[in-house]
Amino acid sequence: MKININRRPATSDPRPGQCLRTFLREQENLGVKKGCDGGDCGACTVHVDGVPVHSCLYPAVRADGREVTTIEGLADDDGGLHSVQEQFLAAQGFQCGFCTAGMIMTAATCTEEQKSNLPRNLKGNLCRCTGYRAIEDAVCGVSHVTSGGHGDNVGAPAGRGVVTGTAAYTLDVPADELPGLLHLKLLRSPHAHARIIAIDTASALRVPGVQAVFTHEDSPDKYYSTAQHELHTDDPDDTRLLDDVVRFVGQRVAAVVADSVAAAEAGVRAINVEYEVLPFVLSPEDAMAPGAVLLHGDKSHASGIAAPHRNVVAELHSSIGDPDGGLVEADFVYENTYTTQRVQHVALETHASIAYFEEGRLTIRSSTQVPFLTKRSLCRLFDLPPNEVRVVAGRVGGGFGGKQEMLTEDIVALAALRVKRPVQLELTREEQFTSTTTRHPFTIGVKAGVKRDGTITAVVLTVLTNTGAYGNHAPGVMFHGCNESISVYKCTNKRIDAHAVYTNTVPAGAFRGYGLSQMIFAIESAIDELAAGIGMDPMELRRRNIVAKGDPMLSMHSEPEEDVLYGSYGLDQCISLVQDALDRGRSRDIRFGAHDLGPGWRIGEG
Amino acid sequence: MDLNTVTVLRPTADPSEWQPGDAWLAGGTVLFSYDSSTLKRLLDITHAGWPPLTINERGLEIAATCTIAELYAFTHEAWPAVALFQQCADSFVASFKIWNMSTVGGNIATALPAGPMTSLTAALEGTAVVLSPDGSERTLPVADLVIGDGATSLREGELLRAIRLPAAALQSRTAFRRLSLSNLGRSGVLLIGRTTTLGGLVITVTASTTRPVQLRFSSAPTQDELAQSLDGAIPTDLYHNDIHGLPQWRRDMTYRLAEEIRLELRT
Numbered sequence: 006m007k008i009n010i011n012r013r014p015a016t017s018d019p020r021p022g023q024c025l026r027t028f029l030r031e032q033e034n035l036g037v038k039k040g041c042d043g044g045d046c047g048a049c050t051v052h053v054d055g056v057p058v059h060s061c062l063y064p065a066v067r068a069d070g071r072e073v074t075t076i077e078g079l080a081d082d083d084g085g086l087h088s089v090q091e092q093f094l095a096a097q098g099f100q101c102g103f104c105t106a107g108m109i110m111t112a113a114t115c116t117e118e119q120k121s122n123l124p125r126n127l128k129g130n131l132c133r134c135t136g137y138r139a140i141e142d143a144v145c146g147v148s149h150v151t152s153g154g155h156g157d158n159v160g161a162p163a164g165r166g167v168v169t170g171t172a173a174y175t176l177d178v179p180a181d182e183l184p185g186l187l188h189l190k191l192l193r194s195p196h197a198h199a200r201i202i203a204i205d206t207a208s209a210l211r212v213p214g215v216q217a218v219f220t221h222e223d224s225p226d227k228y229y230s231t232a233q234h235e236l237h238t239d240d241p242d243d244t245r246l247l248d249d250v251v252r253f254v255g256q257r258v259a260a261v262v263a264d265s266v267a268a269a270e271a272g273v274r275a276i277n278v279e280y281e282v283l284p285f286v287l288s289p290e291d292a293m294a295p296g297a298v299l300l301h302g303d304k305s306h307a308s309g310i311a312a313p314h315r316n317v318v319a320e321l322h323s324s325i326g327d328p329d330g331g332l333v334e335a336d337f338v339y340e341n342t343y344t345t346q347r348v349q350h351v352a353l354e355t356h357a358s359i360a361y362f363e364e365g366r367l368t369i370r371s372s373t374q375v376p377f378l379t380k381r382s383l384c385r386l387f388d389l390p391p392n393e394v395r396v397v398a399g400r401v402g403g404g405f406g407g408k409q410e411m412l413t414e415d416i417v418a419l420a421a422l423r424v425k426r427p428v429q430l431e432l433t434r435e436e437q438f439t440s441t442t443t444r445h446p447f448t449i450g451v452k453a454g455v456k457r458d459g460t461i462t463a464v465v466l467t468v469l470t471n472t473g474a475y476g477n478h479a480p481g482v483m484f485h486g487c488n489e490s491i492s493v494y495k496c497t498n499k500r501i502d503a504h505a506v507y508t509n510t511v512p513a514g515a516f517r518g519y520g521l522s523q524m525i526f527a528i529e530s531a532i533d534e535l536a537a538g539i540g541m542d543p544m545e546l547r548r549r550n551i552v553a554k555g556d557p558m559l560s561m562h563s564e565p566e567e568d569v570l571y572g573s574y575g576l577d578q579c580i581s582l583v584q585d586a587l588d589r590g591r592s593r594d595i596r597f598g599a600h601d602l603g604p605g606w607r608i609g610e611g
Numbered sequence: 612m613d614l615n616t617v618t619v620l621r622p623t624a625d626p627s628e629w630q631p632g633d634a635w636l637a638g639g640t641v642l643f644s645y646d647s648s649t650l651k652r653l654l655d656i657t658h659a660g661w662p663p664l665t666i667n668e669r670g671l672e673i674a675a676t677c678t679i680a681e682l683y684a685f686t687h688e689a690w691p692a693v694a695l696f697q698q699c700a701d702s703f704v705a706s707f708k709i710w711n712m713s714t715v716g717g718n719i720a721t722a723l724p725a726g727p728m729t730s731l732t733a734a735l736e737g738t739a740v741v742l743s744p745d746g747s748e749r750t751l752p753v754a755d756l757v758i759g760d761g762a763t764s765l766r767e768g769e770l771l772r773a774i775r776l777p778a779a780a781l782q783s784r785t786a787f788r789r790l791s792l793s794n795l796g797r798s799g800v801l802l803i804g805r806t807t808t809l810g811g812l813v814i815t816v817t818a819s820t821t822r823p824v825q826l827r828f829s830s831a832p833t834q835d836e837l838a839q840s841l842d843g844a845i846p847t848d849l850y851h852n853d854i855h856g857l858p859q860w861r862r863d864m865t866y867r868l869a870e871e872i873r874l875e876l877r878t
Contacts, residue, residue: 021653022617024643042612043644044709057708061612062643064636064653066620111708119707128795129706267615274648433612435646 008068010034011078019065025051025058028065029075035177036076036106036170038402040131040353041434047130048353050107051075057114059129076106076170079113089113089143090168095150097160098143100134102167103353103402108132109168112144120144133353133403163400173399175357175372176431183361187216189420189430190269192259192276193440194251197509198285198298201249201258201278208275209261214268217424218276219260221247224419225386228308231410231442232477232514233378237385241309241318241476243301246386246415250283252300252474253511255439262420262428289448289469289506292316300474300507310476318476319483321503323561331463331498335454337538343449343527347471349438350516354402356441357431358413360421368395369418374408382411383418394418406515410477412441442514445482445505446471449527455535459549461496464528468503470520473512479505482513486520490528492558493576494550499560544584551576612643617650622658626744629654629768637676638712640705641721656770670778673732675716675771679703682715690781695731695803698787702727704797716771722757724851725798725818729757733823734803734815735780744768750775754815754823760851762822779808786875788868789818792856799856800864804872812876814869816841819861820849826869837873841866 008015010032019028026049029037037060040046044062051060052074080087089112092098099105108130112120119126123141132140142149151157166172180186206218224247230240247257261272284298291297293315301313311319332338358371367389373379373396380396383389396414413430420428432441450467468487472479483505491499518525536543552558554574557565587610594600602608620636621628632651634642642653656676663677664685671690673682683700687693700710704725718728719739731737737753743766751764753774758764765771783805790800801818812831816824826840845865850858 020613020617021620022614022650024613027613044640044705047706047708050708056711058711059640059706059708062638062640062709062712064620064639064643064655067639067655067657111706125701125795126707129708266613270615270648433646 006066006069008070009072011075012072012082019068021066023065025053025060025063025065025068025073028068029060029073031180033179034075034077035173035179038103038106038174038353039355039431040104040107043434045129045131046104046107046353047111048104048107050110050130052110052114055114057111076110079110080169086168087113092146093143093168094160094164095148096139096143097149097158097164098136098140099164099167100132100136101353101401101403102163102172103174104130104132105167106170108140108143115144131353133351133405166400174354174402175370175399176359176429177399178359178370183359183427183429186359186427186429187262187264187420187424188266188269189260189262189417189428190266190273191257191416191430191436191440192261192273192278193436194254194256194258196251196280196282197254197287198283198300199251199280200283201251202281203279204259205277206259208277209272212263212268212272212275214264215261215272216264216426217262217420218272219247219262219416219419219423220258221245221249223247223423227386228304229382229386230477231412231475231512233375233382233409233411234481235378237382238309239481240478241480243304243308243310243318244475244477246419253509255436255511256474257416257440260416260420262424285509286316287508287510289471289504289508292506292508293469293504300509316507317504318472318507319480319505321484321487321501321561324500325559325561325563326498328463328465328498328500331496332452332454332465334456335462336457337535338452338454339531339534339538340450340452341531341534343447343451343530345444345447345449345523345526347443347446347511347513348516349441349443350403350405350407351437352403352405352407355432355434355437356408356413357429358417359427359429360414360417361427362421362425363395366393366395367418367421368397369414370397370399371414372401372408373398373414374401374404374406379411379414383414386415387418387422405517406519407442409515410442439511442477442512442516443473444516445479445513445520445523447486447520447523447527449524451527451531453531453535455539455546457539459539459541459546461494461535461546461550463498464491464494464496465500466491466503468501468524470503470505471508471510471513472505473508473510475512476505476507477512478514478519482515482520486524488560489521490524492560493552495552495556496550497559501561544580547580548577551580612646614643614647614650614653616648617653619652620655621652622655624654624656624659624661624742624770626742626768626770627746629744629770633768635770637714637717638678640709640713641717661773668778669775670781671776673715673774673776675714675773677715679710679713679715679718679728680707683710687781690778692735692781692783692785692805695734695785695787698789699727699731702730702789702798702801704795715774719753719757719774720763720765720771722759722761722763724760724821725801725855726757727798727801729753729823730801730803730815730817732774732776733757733817733825734785734805734813735776737774737776739774740772741765742770742772748772754825758822760821780805783807784876786872788871790864790868797855800861800868802865802868802872804869804876806876812873814872816845816865816869819851819856819865820845821851822849824849831877832873834870834873837869838866841869
């Protein structure tokens with residue numbers, strides 16, 4: 006077989022079922038990224054005989070006799086940059102940069118006609134950081150970077166590495182730096198709730214290439230939280246590295262470590278597990294009903310779980326002022342229940358880590374937002390002194406809160422400590438959805454009153470958050486969501502009853518906004534309804550009720566939090582900006598005759 | 612993604628070689644987009660050397676291995692219906708880069724309700740040429756090959772060889788309508804109309820239904836006749852239900868777009 010990669014012959018032949026993406030990475034072309042591994046995100050775009058393709062779908066064997074070009078070989082061999090690489094630098098058309106190689110490889114083939122319709126011609130390239138405006142500028146040759154003096158637009162220091170595909174993300178480590186690297190794959194629960202009666206690993210251990218299999222019997226007998234905070238007591242200790250009870254479909258059951266990913270997968274398929282299937286609950290309402298099956302009923306208050314016997318991981322009951330009196334005093338009262346759905350972060354780089362030994366010290370290279378906290382947690386879990394563990398992050402391909410967790414580091418650490426060899430775990434895109442974390446789904450009851458003069462007289466909240474099978478970030482998300490969303494309103498009559506509840510679903514965790522986006526959706530929807538109820542412009546109602554600079558910000562307590570201070574203030578400007586934008590939209594609708602589409606259409610704005 | 616259970620990639624287009632655990636490999640854009648723990652061999656039909664597009668006296672033969680990019684680039688002045696080739700290719704939710712690999716046959720055999728090559732070839736009275744493991748060959752309308760969401764009437768080991776489009780259909784006037792819930796998203800409703808030489812009308816409904824549905828009128832129908840024909844041809848449970856559109860919406864839009872097509876092709 007003769008495959009040329011960037012004008013040089015490949016040093017080995019691909020396997021029959023191998024896609025070009027992994028073959029290129031094995032050939033040390035680490036600029037070729039895995040985003041979705043299913044042909045949708047374009048992070049793996051390369052050229053085959055000059056034609057752009059998604060290398061995750063391209064059968065590697067088919068590259069025989071062809072010239073493959075990756076981001077590393079796009080420019081001439083003289084050390085300079087391709088013009089599109091220059092353009093991405095000039096426009097700073099990237100944020101995390103994980104999608105950038107694919108963007109550049111695609112844009113480099115675009116004709117002028119294709120550039121005139123980028124939504125269509127770049128739809129096969131996903132940027133999760135949502136830098137599309139800068140990407141469009143890059144593709145079209147708009148420059149933003151200036152350098153020299155104070156106030157200039159200085160380009161990101163990592164820019165050149167990003168546009169050349171040489172910036173090293175988590176798994177972009179040359180093979181010769183990790184001799185003897187093993188790969189880890191996880192057997193995951195097919196049941197929402199089950200007790201493991203027996204696990205037979207003998208067949209798995211006989212699979213050629215399998216080096217070890219780990220089950221709950223190998224797990225440290227300790228509970229911890231995958232959530233990472235400065236204070237580990239912020240989160241309940243409800244999780245075991247490998248447990249003999251599984252509480253959601255997708256939870257780890259066993260880990261197989263093998264010479265190759267394929268052997269590890271075969272090992273996973275060869276494990277036999279006997280489960281005792283248990284009753285399960287999927288909604289917070291059902292989970293709080295009397296007699297509901299308990300997810301963590303075996304744990305005590307010492308775990309940090311508020312009420313293990315009610316499936317409640319955290320709760321909040323507060324009242325300031327006179328909420329009931331405020332509702333009586335109101336000229337208009339609005340009440341509704343808002344629900345928000347489960348969403349996943351979809352960082353383009355999936356969770357991944359490599360455990361190895363550096364001068365004898367356990368070192369974990371991970372796609373993480375919290376290397377230092379994870380190091381601390383690994384020390385707690387494995388009873389290791391701080392100087393015996395190191396956690397490092399390369400460039401991280403997006404996090405969005407999803408990587409404020411320890412979801413891969415613990416299992417590769419266990420495996421490496423046992424087999425004394427480097428161990429790598431890379432989650433698939435499917436595992437990201439089934440087995441990592443999500444934003445907490447909220448059910449938010451709002452009852453609020455307003456006087457005709459626009460004074461909000463009371464806000465009463467009843468909140469249920471679905472934390473899934475484990476309570477990582479559950480208390481923090483609930484408290485922050487409830488607090489900051491209403492403390493920006495001056496009204497002093499406020500009541501909150503909130504519960505964060507376990508269910509047999511994929512765990513929720515930290516996600517940009519940390520509970521605020523869910524709560525603000527409900528609160529601000531209700532504010533609009535209050536305005537409608539008294540016939541006032543909703544922005545005017547906000548202006549009359551928001552805190553002014555220096556006002557105490559109150560939600561749960563009648564005294565402000567000691568550590569919350571005004572550093573700057575721009576709430577009034579925010580409201581004006583939104584109002585201006587809405588006004589512009591309305592006048593544009595009028596200009597195009599779209600303001601009145603007839604009786605069949607209802608128009609919302611926000 | 613890697614198909615780690617595959618141990619053999621064999622260039623062949625001979626169905627007599629097919630055995631359980633095999634999959635026919637054309638562009639690979641579907642096979643390699645899903646994990647598999649059962650596939651053992653990939654039988655690569657792209658080495659067969661089938662010419663992608665062949666014009667003959669009966670019309671146009673599209674090889675199963677013709678890529679979407681090749682189809683997109685095809686032009687023919689005497690056949691106005693060729694305009695549908697680009698309209699249908701543009702209906703793919705996938706990137707133009709995927710068109711460089713994906714094949715017409717692969718899209719039809721995948722049998723997604725929104726498969727635009729099914730829409731195209733069914734609407735143009737395409738006949739599928741199917742090779743069987745026993746060495747025989749059979750033909751059937753594309754509209755009968757795709758029988759449900761992800762389901763075809765292909766039997767184990769059978770191989771889709773080509774689609775034949777008759778010249779009469781390629782010469783007809785056509786109207787194209789498509790809707791999706793998001794701009795450039797997956798088709799929720801895709802209807803194609805064409806006039807017949809005797810003044811009739813054929814409307815092919817895809818994407819909104821789990822399999823292609825064709826309405827045939829020997830002369831131009833009235834609005835009521837069209838609506839009644841839809842009533843009879845599409846029972847409620849034939850409307851597709853997934854994240855890309857509710858059945859009720861698909862139904863309403865099917866009636867709306869069918870009426871638009873009727874009006875466009877009336878004169």
